[in-house]
Amino acid sequence: MKKIFITLLLLYGAACAPATAVQNKAEINPGFVSIDILANLPEPNCESGLTPANQEGPYYKADSPERTSLIDADTQGKRLILSGYVLTSDCYTVPHAWLDFWEANADGEYDNDGYTLRGHQFSDNKGRYYLETIMPGLYNARPIEHIHVKVKIMEGAVFTTQLYFPAQPFDGLTINLQEGEGVLIGYFNFVLK
Ligand code: FE
Numbered sequence: 001m002k003k004i005f006i007t008l009l010l011l012y013g014a015a016c017a018p019a020t021a022v023q024n025k026a027e028i029n030p031g032f033v034s035i036d037i038l039a040n041l042p043e044p045n046c047e048s049g050l051t052p053a054n055q056e057g058p059y060y061k062a063d064s065p066e067r068t069s070l071i072d073a074d075t076q077g078k079r080l081i082l083s084g085y086v087l088t089s090d091c092y093t094v095p096h097a098w099l100d101f102w103e104a105n106a107d108g109e110y111d112n113d114g115y116t117l118r119g120h121q122f123s124d125n126k127g128r129y130y131l132e133t134i135m136p137g138l139y140n141a142r143p144i145e146h147i148h149v150k151v152k153i154m155e156g157a158v159f160t161t162q163l164y165f166p167a168q169p170f171d172g173l174t175i176n177l178q179e180g181e182g183v184l185i186g187y188f189n190f191v192l193k
Contacts, residue, residue: 037083037185038128046091046191052172054161057148059110064100064118069132075117077106077134082163082175082186086123086153089193093127097190098152101131108139135165135184144168151190159192 071079086097100120104110111117117136123129136145146162153159164170166177175186 037081038124038130041083041085041128041187044085044087044091044093044127044189046087046089046189048172048189048191050089050172051159051161051190051192053159054170054173056150056160057142057162059112060102060148060150061112061115061118064102064115064120066121067119068121068130070101070103070117070119071132071134075105075134077137079183080133080135080186081180081183082131082133082147082188083129084187084189085127086129086151086190086192087127088153089191091191093123094153094192095123095125095127097123097127097129097154098150099123099129099131099190100150101133101147102149103133103136103147104139106134106137108137144170146170151192153192156192159190163188 071077086094086099088094098120099122100118102110102118105117117133119131121129121131133147136147138145145165145168148162149160151159151161161173162170164174166174175188178185178187
């Protein structure tokens with residue numbers, strides 16, 4: 001039911017967007033989508049158990065810009081909206097958690113000179129985060145789709161992990177993914193000590 005509702009919202013959003021042959025940010029209409037995706041998130045839960053840490057890899061860059069969208073009209077790749085909660089191990093939502101995402105572009109390349117496909121944000125007052133991005137490309141050293149992320153809650157240490165996708169799942173770190181209208185909808189809760 002929820003999937004149908006979200007799909008309908010996305011269809012409505014697409015219908016309200018300017019007509020264009022090129023898939024771009026306006027066509028996804030993220031401003032509209034963001035409100036309704038967050039409003040329709042499941043109740044926070046910790047069913048997944050503690051989120052496992054995972055390696056940082058060689059391409060982290062500090063001081064990414066604060067933003068919830070890593071894409072613009074020129075970004076190539078399948079659109080992905082990722083959202084969920086940041087929770088403590090006793091399952092309290094965490095407002096103002098810091099989340100820093102970075103990923104490869106559709107060609108499997110990281111921007112190590114600038115901050116393309118890099119950005120940090122803070123969870124909202126209900127512990128929710130929201131990210132607009134693309135499906136990451138594969139690269140030789142890592143032939144598995146993944147998004148890197150660091151999370152920090154309150155006075156805790158910086159937690160580093162990676163998120164994966166159902167086509168190549170990874171225990172405890174696989175995004176729940178649904179196909180929307182022109183965009184993939186991902187859901188993942190971070191449960192941290
Ligand atoms: Fe990587």
